[in-house]
Amino acid sequence: MGEQRQRYNDEFKKQAVKYVQEQTKTLPEIAEELNIPTGTLQNWMRLYRSFENEPVGNPEKIRQLEASLQAAEREKQDLQEELAILKKALHIFSKERN
Structure with missing residues (x-):
């Protein structure tokens, strides 16, 4: 049965x-x-x-998270550099000319 x-x-x-x-x-x-x-x-x-x-987690998943964190950190640094360049350009072009 x-x-x-x-x-x-x-x-x-x-x-x-x-x-x-x-x-x-x-x-x-x-x-x-x-x-x-x-x-x-x-x-x-x-x-x-x-x-x-x-x-804590699956080793493969941890590696993927670390890789995405590193990529996000690189992107953040790139954006900070771009912002610094734009600030300098704004300062240069906003000066009064005689």
Whole structure:
């Protein structure tokens, strides 16, 4: 008839959530590794998640954010230089001529 549902105790659920928090793998990859449906693992994350052991972020995402911050900083410096040039030009052209 139907498949029997697998039951997990709270300790297993907490350990699975802790494992997810310590890994840099995606949730579906870990769910497959533990042979647990992804939705079930997501539910456990909502119930048992603590932010103490969780990594700051995905290393690739951190690199992308750093790159965009560097690009924004370069753009800011370029705009500051342009503004300084415009101020000098305004000063030069606004002088009275004799």
